[in-house]
Amino acid sequence: MSNTPLTPGIVPGRLVADAYVHNFDDLVPVLDAHEALVAADRCYFCHDAPCITACPTAIDIPLFIRQIATGTAESAARTIWDQNILGGMCARVCPTEQLCEEACVREAAEGKPVEIGRLQRFATDRVMAAGVHPYSRAPSTGKRVAVVGAGPAGLACAHRLAMKGHEVVVLERREKPGGLNEYGIASYKAPHDFAQAEVDWLLKIGGIEVRTGVELGRDVTLETLQAEYDAVFLGIGLGGVNDLRLAGEDLRGVRDAVEFIAELRQQPDKQKQPIGRDVVVIGGGMTAVDAAVQSRLLGAQNVTIVYRRGLERMSASDHEQNHAQQVGVRIICNAAPVEVVGKDGAVSAVEFAYTSEGADGLTLLEDRFTLKADQVFKAIGQVLVAPAGMAGPKLAARPMAGVWAGGDCAAGGEDLTVTAVAQGRDAAEEIHNSLMGAVG
Structure with a gap:
């Protein structure tokens, strides 16, 4: 639970108990x-399939769907995991409507793609439920690799390295491994503690030691890791959050959306999670949508997302925007906050100015409006908190000799589990080739 002081309007238990279970x-x-066979039968099994190209991890989608269609879900899961070892979570949270399913030939022809994400979940869930881990380790190489960060990039890197025969130590600053999957995804997208179940399944490969509560820069230095290990992978994510830089930002009831999402993910009894009656979310990405939707699911009566640019510029997908509106979230575009208004030390409203975007950028107009608010979530982006000597908006994939990086902290990171997995997997291959080249 956050230590953030609450306002009188932020209370738990706004709904009946059964509503939280459903929501x-x-x-x-x-x-x-049966549904999986019917869904698989819609696939054309395209040669040179566009869905493969659209997948950041390049899963052979027609192959795994054909394997489902022939009743071999185990083979389908292996096809998925060969490219994306976190395929179970990606099946739940990946924006398939913008990636593989948008590229599907059925989508172009009929406006209804093959349900690739649901088929991927069918295969991976089925095999995981059987307790099967289809990978084994190669003979030991005698090499040790430190992986900093137990998020999707770090876990994908660790698993691939372990499979190659290396010993891997994963250092994670939080209490649990999982990173974005455990702390940064809306609770309704991956319920029933799936993120930890997937981590436990992944670790069955062996050769991976996870040490939690260890933070780079506080408990260990990069120089120490370089001295003690044969290679280092940084999958540290984005530890900082952008501020509004407005008067009233420090009022009670104003907090970071990522903190709220993480707190809710760790709350086993959602009925105990406090929420305001009038909630304002500032931002236009997935974090903003997740915070807004979950506010409604917790019982907030009025939830509004306010984004400074046009609707088409929101980084949250059309699918996510539509879902937010379906659960009762209002979206206001072309407006930026100018002041957080308070009463007795707590937020009571937010004042906004309408905006205009032109050749010179964004301009605040004189036209203003105010939204009542007893709770405000800031979702205007995260920033890298880089290790000493590696300052910058993003880390290079190879920031220095013997050190690799991937996921949100690295150049090319897109705040997507699937992209982070791809970068962690590819870094592991590079690390392996580098280490074994050094041996030969």
Whole structure:
């Protein structure tokens, strides 16, 4: 639970108990065996399939769907995991509507793509439920690699390195491994503690030691890791959050959306999670949408997302925007906050100015409006908190000799689990080639 002081309007238990169970259950139910066969039958099994190109991890999608269609879900799961070892979580949270399913030939022809994400979940869930881990380690190389950060990039890197025969130590600053999957994703997208179940399954490969509560720069230095290990992978994510830089930002009831999402993810009884009656979310990305939707699911009566640019510029997908509106979230675009208004030390409203975007950038107009608020979530982006000597908005994939980086902290990171997995996997291959080249 956050130490952030609450306002009188921020209270738990706004809904009846059963509502929380329903609201925070699976957003999309898993396919049963018959439904999976029907869904798989819609695939054309394209040669040179565009869905593969659209997948950041380049899963052979037609192959795994054909394997489902022939009743071999185990083979389908292996096809997925060969490219994306966190395929179970990606099946739940990946924006398939913008990636593989948008590229699907069925989408172009009929406006209804093959349900690739649900089929991927069917295969991976089925095999994980059986307790199967289809990978084994190569003979030991005698090499040790430190992986900093147990998020999607770090876990993907660690698993691939362990499979190659290296000993891997994962250092994670939080209490649990999982990173974005454990702390940064809306609770209703991955309920029933799936993130930890997937981590436990991944670690069955062996050769991976996870040490939690260890933070780079506080408990260990990069120089120490370089001296003690044969290679280092940095998957540290983005530890900082942008401020509004407005008067009233420090009022009670104003907090970072990422902190709220993480807190809710760790709350086993959602009925105990306090929420305001009138909630304002500032931002236009997935974090803003997740914070807004979950505010409604917790019982907030009025929830408004305010974004400074046009609707088409929101980084949250059309699918996510539509879902937010379907649960009762209002979206206001072309408006930017100018002041957080308070009463008795707590937020009571937010004043906004309408904006205009031109050749010279964004301009605040004189036209203003005010939204009542007893709770405000800031979701205007995260920033890298870089290790000493590596300052910059992003880390290079190879920031220095013997050190690799991937995921949100690295150049090319897109705040997507699937992209982070791809970068961690690819870095592991580079590390392995570098280490084994040094041996030869």
